[in-house]
Amino acid sequence: MxxxxxxxxxxxxxxxxxxxxxxxxxxxxxSTTAVEKHWHTIGNELGVDPNVILQTSHGRRSMDVLKILSPEKANWEYIKHMEGLLPKLYGADxxxxxxxxxxxxxxxxxxxxxxxxxxxxxxxxxxxxxxxxxxxxxxxxxxxxxxxxxxxxxxxxxxxxxxxxxxxxxxxxxxxxxxxxxxxxxxxxxxxxxxxxxxxxxxxxxxxxxxxxxxxxxxxxxxxxxxxxxxxxxxxxxxxxx
CATH class of the missing domain: 3.40.50.1000 (HAD superfamily/HAD-like)
Known part of the structure; x- marks a missing residue:
C-alpha cells in the first residue's frame, strides 16, 4: 500500500x-491471504462476520479480537490451536x-x-x-x-x-x-x-x-x-x- x-x-x-x-x-x-482465508473459516464457525474480524485484526492478538467478538473462545488453548493450524493449512499462501x-x-x-x-x-x-x-x-x-x-x-x-x-x-x-x-x-x-x-x-x-x-x-x-x-x-x- x-x-x-x-x-x-x-x-x-x-x-x-x-x-x-x-x-x-x-x-x-x-500472510494476508492465508489469514483472510483462516478468519473466514473461524468466523463462520463462531457465527461472526469474517469481514468484521478482518477490519480490526491486523497487528492485534487473536486474544484481543476474540475478547470483543467471541469472548467464550478467548482462551489461549483455543487460540494456540487455531493459529497453529494456519501455516499447516495455508502455508503456500x-x-x-x-x-x-x-x-x-x-x-x-x-x-x-x-x-x-x-x-x-x-x-x-x-x-x-x-x-x-x-x-x-x-x-x-x-x-x-x-x-x-x-x-x-x-x-x-x-x-x-x-x-x-x-x-x-x-x-x-x-x-x-x-x-x-x-x-x-x-x-x-x-x-x-x-x-x-x-x-x-x-x-x-x-x-x-x-x-x-x-x-x-x-x-x-x-x-x-x-x-x-x-x-x-x-x-x-x-x-x-x-
Whole structure:
C-alpha cells in the first residue's frame, strides 16, 4: 500500500544499534491471504462476520479480537490451536517481505542480537518460520507472553530485556502496523516503519523514525563492538507528503 505523492528518495544513512526487534507478519512475512482465508473459516464457525474480524485484526492478538467478538473462545488453548493450524493449512499462501531473508541471514550469520516480537502465538510463529525456512531467533516474544497486546509497549520492553539490553541502549524496532509502531516508540526504541500492510499516511501518523517500502531498503553493514551497523536507503522524504 502507499500514496501516489510519497517520495522514497532520501540518501543512504548508516545507523548503529545495540539490538534489533522485528515484528513478524507484515514485516518479515506477508500472510494476508492465508489469514483472510483462516478468519473466514473461524468466523463462520463462531457465527461472526469474517469481514468484521478482518477490519480490526491486523497487528492485534487473536486474544484481543476474540475478547470483543467471541469472548467464550478467548482462551489461549483455543487460540494456540487455531493459529497453529494456519501455516499447516495455508502455508503456500504466505510470502516473504522483500529484503527480509537477506537481512535476517546477515544478522544471524554475524550473531548480532535480534528477536521477533509478535502478536502471534508461539505455534503460529514457529509454523511460519518452518514453512518458509527463515532464520529462527534465539529469543521470541509472542502473544501469550504479555498481558496486553500492541500498542501496549510491554512486548518490546520484554524483547529488549531478553536481549540483555537497557532502556538507554539504542534499539531498533522494525514494524508495519501503526499499533506496533506506537508500541515500539512507547518502549523507548527507534522505529522503522515498512509500508506493506497500511497506507503510507497511516504509517507516518504513528510517527516512526524512518519509513521505507520494505526491507530491501535495510542492509547490515557490520557488527563491531556489540553494535549492529545498518544502512537505511530510499527512506520516505516526509516533505513529499506535504
Amino acid at each position: 502507499g500514496s501516489i505523492s510519497a517520495s522514497y528518495s532520501l540518501p543512504p544513512r548508516k545507523v548503529t544499534f545495540a539490538g534489533l526487534l522485528f515484528d513478524m507478519d507484515g514485516t518479515i512475512i506477508d 504466505a510470502v516473504e517481505i522483500p529484503g527480509a531473508r537477506a537481512l535476517l541471514d546477515s544478522i544471524t550469520t554475524a550473531k548480532a542480537p535480534w528477536a521477533i516480537v509478535t502478536s502471534g502465538t508461539s505455534p503460529l510463529v514457529s509454523g511460519w518460520l518452518n514453512v518458509l525456512k527463515l532464520p529462527v531467533p534465539e529469543h521470541l516474544v509472542v502473544a501469550e507472553d504479555v498481558e496486553n497486546g500492541k500498542p501496549d509497549p510491554s512486548c518490546y520492553v520484554m524483547g529488549r530485556d531478553k536481549l540483555g539490553l537497557r532502556a538507554s541502549d539504542n534499539i531498533l524496532v522494525l514494524e508495519d502496523s501503526p499499533a506496533g509502531i506506537r508500541a515500539g516508540k512507547a518502549a523507548g526504541c527507534k522505529v522503522l516503519g515498512v509500508v506493506t500492510s497500511h497506507t503510507v499516511e497511516q504509517v507516518v501518523a504513528a510517527e516512526p523514525d524512518w519509513v521505507v517500502k520494505d526491507l530491501k531498503s535495510v542492509r547490515m553493514v557490520g557488527f563491531i563492538n556489540g553494535g549492529v551497523e545498518l544502512e537505511i536507503c530510499d527512506a520516505l522524504d516526509l516533505k513529499s507528503l506535504a
